[in-house]
Amino acid sequence: MIRALVVLCVALLIACDTEVSDDDTTNLLHPSPTPVGTERVRSNTPTPTPTLTPTPTSEPEKLGVDKPTPNLLSYPATVIEGGDLARLTLPANVTVNTSGCASDGSCYWYNFYWAATHEVVLQGSEPELRRVHELCHAHQHGVIRRELSPSEYDLHPWYGTVEAVSYEAIAGHDWPWKEAFSSQNSLLEDFAEACAWWYVKPSELYTLSRARYDWMRENLP
Ligand SMILES: [Zn+2]
Secondary structure, eight states: OHHHHHHHHHHHHHHHHHHHHHHHHHHHHOOSOOOHHHHHHHHHSOOOOOOOOOOTTTOOOOTTOOOOOOOGGGSOOOOOOOOOGGGOOOOTTOEEEOBSBOTTSOBOSSOEEETTTTEEEOBSSOOHHHHHHHHHHHHHHHHHHHHSOOOSSOSGGGGGSHHHHHHHHHHTTOOOOOSSOGGGSOHHHHHHHHHHHHHHOHHHHHHHOHHHHHHHHHHOO
């Protein structure tokens, strides 16, 4: 009898160990009620390693292939751009007169812009820079007429315009002009000269006064 019980107990213990072992394994690894079938497929199939696909920008360069050395001489030199004189705003009906005298009989020995008749008056055939300088005075006249009251005789009201105040902030009174221009002692003339350089020789203006060049680029066409 005792022997029979021992055998029975041993048999039960083996059965119980097997049962508990399976349940424990399942519960520890998969506490959530995951379907066994699916789980077995997963556990038997190794997770594929993601294949990294390089994007064009991160594609590794081929080893042993030398990149050509850039030829610096093949690059274009920096282009210093200037303005488009055709787009400079002027009063209506501005003309260029090379007789040295305005049409109303006003004569001077130097080039000038005559507000009364909207004339750029030159002393004969003058360089392009001188003609554009006077056109820039005509522009100042147009700013006065547009922003203040029409002034047909004097350009000094320009000092009260937004343009003049803005320009003075960068130009100050440190005239950079090396030649004997009236531009050396007057903001009105300094502006006209810088304006002319902006249209005729912007590279030189860029070199002479970067602040003036930048202002022109920001404010004039
Ligand atoms: Zn002038």
